[in-house]
Amino acid sequence: MSLWRVPRVPPAGWLGCVHQQLFLTPATPSSLPGGAAAAARALSRVQYRRPGQPKDNRPPWKKIKFDFAKGVEGVKKHMTLLMKELRDPLVGPEGKPVLEHMLEQNRVVWEFRGPEALEQWSVSSDREIGGQSEAYLKLGRNNNTCLLYGTLCGAPPRDGETRYSGYCTLRSKQMLCAFDRKKHHDWTSFNTLHLRVRGDGRPWMINLVGETYFSHQKDDMYSYFLYTRGGPYWQDVKIPFSKFFLGHRGRIQDDQHHLWLDKINTVGFTLGDKADGPFQLEIDFIGVCRDSAHTEEFAYETYKRNPNV
Numbered sequence: 681m682s683l684w685r686v687p688r689v690p691p692a693g694w695l696g697c698v699h700q701q702l703f704l705t706p707a708t709p710s711s712l713p714g715g716a717a718a719a720a721r722a723l724s725r726v727q728y729r730r731p732g733q734p735k736d737n738r739p740p741w742k743k744i745k746f747d748f749a750k751g752v753e754g755v756k757k758h759m760t761l762l763m764k765e766l767r768d769p770l771v772g773p774e775g776k777p778v779l780e781h782m783l784e785q786n787r788v789v790w791e792f793r794g795p796e797a798l799e800q801w802s803v804s805s806d807r808e809i810g811g812q813s814e815a816y817l818k819l820g821r822n823n824n825t826c827l828l829y830g831t832l833c834g835a836p837p838r839d840g841e842t843r844y845s846g847y848c849t850l851r852s853k854q855m856l857c858a859f860d861r862k863k864h865h866d867w868t869s870f871n872t873l874h875l876r877v878r879g880d881g882r883p884w885m886i887n888l889v890g891e892t893y894f895s896h897q898k899d900d901m902y903s904y905f906l907y908t909r910g911g912p913y914w915q916d917v918k919i920p921f922s923k924f925f926l927g928h929r930g931r932i933q934d935d936q937h938h939l940w941l942d943k944i945n946t947v948g949f950t951l952g953d954k955a956d957g958p959f960q961l962e963i964d965f966i967g968v969c970r971d972s973a974h975t976e977e978f979a980y981e982t983y984k985r986n987p988n989v
Contacts, residue, residue, distance in 0.1 A: 718919040727846065754784075762858035774866065784869060790852065791965040792819065792826035800853055803829065808846040810837030815848035820962055829960040832951060846956070851948035852886075864891055864943040867921075872971045875917040876964035879908025884961065885950040886922055891943035899929045902939045906949070922976045 688951035727795040736743075776784075790800065798817055805813040816832035834846030873886070884906040892898055902924035908916050921941060928934045947966065951959060 681870075693980060697903060742801075749828060758858045758860075761982055765857055773959045774893045775792070781869075786874070786967060787870065788965050788967040789865065790967075792963065793824060795819065795823075798826065798935070798980060801826075801850060803828070803848075803850055803851055805848045806833075806837075809842055810839055811835070811845040813843075813846060813848055815850070817850065824964070826963045827960060828963070829958070830947070831958050832953075833956050834954055847950060847952040848959070849948055849950045850961075854945055862891070867941040867944055867968050870941070870968040870970045871974055872920055872969050873919045873921065874967045874969045875919075876907070876914055877906070877917060878912075878914050878962040878964075879906075879910060880960050881908055881910030882951060882955070882961075883907050883960055886919065886924075887946075887948040887950060888921075888939060889946045889948070890940055891945055901927050902929055908961065918969070918971070920974050920976065920979075921969070922974075922979050925980055934983070935980055936978075936980045 700837065755850075764775075772778045773781045787936070789796065793986065801817060803815045803817045807813060807816040812833040812835055813831060815828065817827070818827050818829075820827040826847075828850050832846055832848060836842050836845040854867070857863040875886075885903050886906050888902040889900075892900060904924045906919075906921055907979055908918060921939055924939050926936050926939075949961065951961075
């Protein structure tokens with residue numbers, strides 16, 4: 681095995697040489713000890729870049745945008761949110777009187793009644809990794825609904841790495857309180873997700889993401905199926921939270937457990953039915969309700985480890 685050649689430099693210039701060799705010069709198999717294996721380990725420590733995205737070679741200080749006027753607006757915004765955050769607990773839970781909070785049976789979380797409602801959602805597709813699918817979001821007729829439309833294409837990008845493609849996603853943004861701290865939805869008083877949608881007959885996946893406490897759980901997601909009817913008629917869909925199953929990076933887990941409703945971060949819709957062509961999904965509102973007739977805690981079998989084995 682050949683050793684890594686280090687050029688002879690004066691003692692005063694040793695630190696600068698090391699900095700230039702390790703951080704500025706790209707690693708190649710011939711310049712690392714151990715050949716290709718060492719090169720793979722070195723490149724694995726670099727931030728991962730999805731295929732199809734251009735590499736950003738700008739230095740870190742050029743990626744920062746300084747704007748004094750925007751900073752003043754940000755301070756005003758966060759101080760307003762802080763005052764609301766301190767004032768709401770004096771009224772009751774979530775800023776509502778205690779009696780109203782206890783007797784609440786239905787709650788509309790998202791309704792699309794103007795352009796500001798679309799700012800709470802983000803749209804993505806496989807175009808981000810070099811695919812050909814397209815997804816767009818706009819207000820429906822009379823600005824009273826949300827219309828997600830586009831074209832699905834399952835052809836994978838020709839990058840030699842990506843094997844599967846063909847998906848589109850609509851996802852709510854993470855709620856933030858003062859100073860960009862996370863804010864969660866508390867749905868412990870409800871047991872059912874209530875939607876009013878109008879689709880084109882395609883099957884969708886509804887995804888719920890909750891707050892996790894360990895780093896290996898950051899990609900955990902609870903999902904269930906949404907079968908749209910198609911046609912000009914609206915359909916009211918009620919899905920109990922007990923029907924949502926646990927998945928991790930698209931794989932259903934064997935160790936299933938129910939969803940914790942006290943800290944819900946985002947709600948999303950995913951289309952990936954491998955049927956190329958146009959699609960559309962129109963949403964009137966998304967809410968939660970409490971169905972007293974539904975007493976099921978969890979719909980799937982759970983496993984408990986036997987300590988005697």
